[in-house]
Amino acid sequence: MNSIITLPTDLQSVIGTEKIDFAIIAKRNQPLNKSLGIIAFGTVWTAFTSIFVVALILPLFKGEDVHFEANRVPTIASWDNFLPIMIIGVFVLVGIGMLWWGFYSIFQKGGHFVGTQNRLIRYHKGYINSYDWEQFSGNVELNNKKGDISLQLRTGKMVNQKNAPDRFEPDFVYISGATDILNIEKICRKRIKENDPTPANNTDNQ
Numbered sequence: 001m002n003s004i005i006t007l008p009t010d011l012q013s014v015i016g017t018e019k020i021d022f023a024i025i026a027k028r029n030q031p032l033n034k035s036l037g038i039i040a041f042g043t044v045w046t047a048f049t050s051i052f053v054v055a056l057i058l059p060l061f062k063g064e065d066v067h068f069e070a071n072r073v074p075t076i077a078s079w080d081n082f083l084p085i086m087i088i089g090v091f092v093l094v095g096i097g098m099l100w101w102g103f104y105s106i107f108q109k110g111g112h113f114v115g116t117q118n119r120l121i122r123y124h125k126g127y128i129n130s131y132d133w134e135q136f137s138g139n140v141e142l143n144n145k146k147g148d149i150s151l152q153l154r155t156g157k158m159v160n161q162k163n164a165p166d167r168f169e170p171d172f173v174y175i176s177g178a179t180d181i182l183n184i185e186k187i188c189r190k191r192i193k194e195n196d197p198t199p200a201n202n203t204d205n206q
Helices: 009-015 032-061 083-107 181-194
Strands: 020-026 066-070 073-077 111-116 119-124 127-132 136-143 148-161 164-175
Touching (some): 009 119, 009 127, 020 181, 032 083, 136 164, 136 181, 148 181
Antiparallel strands (some): 020 111, 111 119, 136 148
16 A cells, blocks of 8 residues: 555545555646646747738837738728737637646646545645546556656537547546556556446357
8 A cells, every 4th residue: 555644634544444555746737748748839829920920010109000800801900990900819828827837737746645445536736636546537548757647537518520530538537647557557447347337248158
């Protein structure tokens, strides 16, 4: 069993008399590659929108009007017609926001994780999330070198795709930067299998 010396008082109250399989502190809120992916996307997004900043906004500061087509309609961007400027500004802010979130998530702590016979509990900044083991699908990804586990939930959302069928994206619970990760992964798989709500295939002859 992987354990730590003390747990927050309110977390102990939630656990009650449940037997603890493991209790750890995760160093990060999510795997590092997730944060780097956000930063990369934010960088590309910001660089792309910067082209429009240079092409449309900078000439306005020089007192020049900018002529372009929007939906094949000739349009003039000027300080009197600032709608195109507002739209570009929103896109730039989105890119900056993604960059900020990516860098922030690198240093965001993961909080406490406690596994019991019945559930997985996460405690982070005073908030507690409890997941019954039956909520997990059983798909588990492990990165032993980085101490990361990705536990796939049965819940998720449908994502619309252009020129393709809608795709289901499942939710995940990440335990990142943890110690003794192999033992924790083994315990998680065991508990998920024990609490699997999917009926087993009956191969017995009727």
